[in-house]
Amino acid sequence: MADQLHPLALTVEHHDDQYWWALVELDSEEERFATLVESAVAFATYADALRAGCAAMILETFASDLNA
Numbered sequence: 105m106a107d108q109l110h111p112l113a114l115t116v117e118h119h120d121d122q123y124w125w126a127l128v129e130l131d132s133e134e135e136r137f138a139t140l141v142e143s144a145v146a147f148a149t150y151a152d153a154l155r156a157g158c159a160a161m162i163l164e165t166f167a168s169d170l171n172a
Contacts, residue, residue: 115136122146127159127164137142140164 111130116123124146128137141164147153 112140112161114161114166116150116153116157118150122148123150125153125160127157127161145165 113130115126115128117126124143126141126142127140129140130136131138141160143153143156143160147156
């Protein structure tokens with residue numbers, strides 16, 4: 105496991121009646137969130153975007169642990 109924990113957040117944004125998720129990480133040097141991964145497609149509902157983002161967050165977390 106990584107030596108340092110990184111603050112992550114999953115956001116869902118609403119634009120033009122569609123929902124998009126983004127996985128962001130706090131950049132401690134710049135004190136702002138930087139996008140790590142974002143949805144390539146729009147979702148019809150908030151819940152669908154949230155579920156897809158959660159799945160991506162789990163995959164991204166495990167992939168980074170495996171590559172560490």
